[in-house]
Amino acid sequence: MAPVLTPYSNDGLFSVQLDRILPYAKYLSSTGIDAVLVNGTSGEGMSMTVNERKAVAEAWVTARKETNQIIMVQVGGACLKDVQELAAHAESLGSDALLCLPELFNKPQTVDELVRYLKYVAQAAPKTPLLYYHIPSYTGVNVNMPQFLATAACDIPTFAGAKYTHNNLEEATQCLEVKNGTLGFFLGCDHVLAGAFALGCDSAIATSLNMFPSPSIKILAAMRNNLPTEALQEQRKLSDAIRVITHNGSWVSTMKAAMSVMTPIDVGPPRPPLTPLSDEHTQELKKDLAALQLL
Template sequence: METKTKIHYKYCIVPLCTNTTVTAPDKHFFTVPKQKKIRDKWCKIMNRKEFLSEKSVRYCCEDHFDVDNDTQNFMRHRIAGGRLLLKKDVIPHKFACQKTKVVTQERSAVAKRRRAEYYEKVLSKEVPASVAQKPIEFIECVQSDEVIKDPDSPIFVPMDCFDVDVEASVKIKTKKKGTQVHIMGKKKIKDVKQNSGRKILNLQAMKYSKATTLIDFETRGLMPPVFTPLNDDLTINYAAIPGYAKYMAEAGFKCVLVGGTTGEHMSLNVADRKKVIEEWVKAGRSTGLHIQVQVGGAPLPDVQELAAFCQKNGVGSILTLPELYFKPSNVDELVSYVALVAGAAPKLPVLYYHIPSMTRVEINMPAFVTEASKKIPNFAGIKFTSNDLSEASQVLRAMSEKKALFLGADTLLAPAALLGIKSSIGTSFNLFPKIAHAILSAVQNKDVETARALQHKLCLAIESLTKEGPWVPVMKAGMEIVTGIRVGPPSLPQKPLSSEAIERIRGRLRVLDVA
């Protein structure tokens, strides 16, 4: 069976500009208009000798514009994120990269030699850290071909996609009709050919057992953290998971978090955690749910073992707490810890679980996500469990659009959405999914009054529960009252609610008409 290798990135078409989404991940790349007259005008102003086909998709980076004044939604982009839009009739007008050089049409032989040198540099082991750390999607493959039609597009093959023990050598052959690059390794051959205006990437007899396959993390929206169903004797009720997963899918959710605070995995041994993960992955396959797993809250070797287990067994993404005993005291120490966890599952998106009320790890999160994005190839975002929306909005601005911010504050769902934070992980979504979905819909429709009223109702429902005890015990009791799904008592050392407390909760929820 053949599987194609996909390499996705953008590059700037301005001659002498070297920016790509690999080498300059924080820059914005604007799509070149497809209308012929406008394309020709862009090519002429940027001193591009070869004009572009109307069918191709090409990009020009932000360096060639005055982004503040040339875009129609700059302030909104800074506050809430999203795609930047150029104003009508704006064309590139800044070409600092060309000031010291004259753009000339290269002779064929020179172009061939330049491409050969480029391939040799890219395919050498001395790949710049900025390139090696950039998430690029590679899919494990055997005997596959991928034709890249763009004759100007460079092919990036970072060396970290090879097995760590490979000693590759590069041989370059220049022929009359093209340049051929051979990379020889232990039972591995890569050919990169250029011929008749096409580059062909042939992969033969390859299998990357330790390849770094990075997957774009596109999961957004509401993600309920699921309870771990327990029997009365505190053994895990695995039989309840399939029905629970079906309930989540029917409630309109696309993803769930397994093993978070709500899931109590910090109180379970590694073997039990693995079994719960397996059951949720199995349920996810039948319901279409993306399964995210929180692997932290244990000694580092166990955390790494769980991360590797998740990668091997079909989990979609992982979340990790910080070290809970030898706590990190600064950004570098926290990044180092998360990197150790992420390294155990290099093919999975990894998010950090910020919950200072429980961990007492109080580190500047905007600074952390900035450094983590630079140093951890598969860092995909953060779960921000704090009521500090000011810091949360700073985190949102500090991360690229490809990184995710999930708020972990159920009572702030509406105000966070108004700030552009529209992804959340909240226990109450298990109990009141319709209210949570309706809040986001109201914000999306700019119906602030409805959003405020619904948020007020959700807050009252949550307060009717939390009056009776700690978070997990009251939420487990509420889950059974509202949905009828049996999730059982909390795990030790937490204690279940009394029957009197459960009845008081039931009465309050009936008054609110949510039970």
């Protein structure tokens, strides 16, 4: 599943460019990506208004009529009432699943606080599977995840799993065992795909799938075919590319630059306070990607 980037205008106004979403969806489909996460970290969902987030979700659901892609919508990162409104809206569109960040200011401190919060979100969309977005490097919320998953699965009727953006593979392995492994569990860390797949993970939501999906797809195929050496080779290619891309900026800023450089889809700059790559750094990126034979 690719966490899609939100296209903004290049005129300094950072307006959402909805007309770029259908070509974007078709491009991803042509590269073998049949599922997308909308309004996540890479999509800068937390930097958009509620109406913008709704419009972006609507555009991806409309594009699905031509691509048949699975749609997961990230609804968290706002006040609870807005999160509930976004959840209800995503359900009304027929989204396949919801993903939700924790409250980002009054942060949940315990498993019970986090489960209670997600209960309120789930009540707004009672027919749609709900997953939790665990990304402690951004949110600062780092509860015991196996315990959280077990509690949420018991207490929230629609709870379906998590996106786990962390490199703690010991904890990830424990998460895979919760509820006899029936919960959805998406790894969100591109750097450790091979290790996670070796330990039993079989799903990922990785930003690099937007612009160069081949290594990740090959890693999973190699592990399924019991070819760990091939998986490691592909992981090294992927990690080298990510190192080159993120060398001169933040994750979202550099990934947006890479998307515009490596594909026919122009996703524009990031929205402030994130800053776009300078022209100098963009040229350096092109040179380094060419050296890795990615251009």
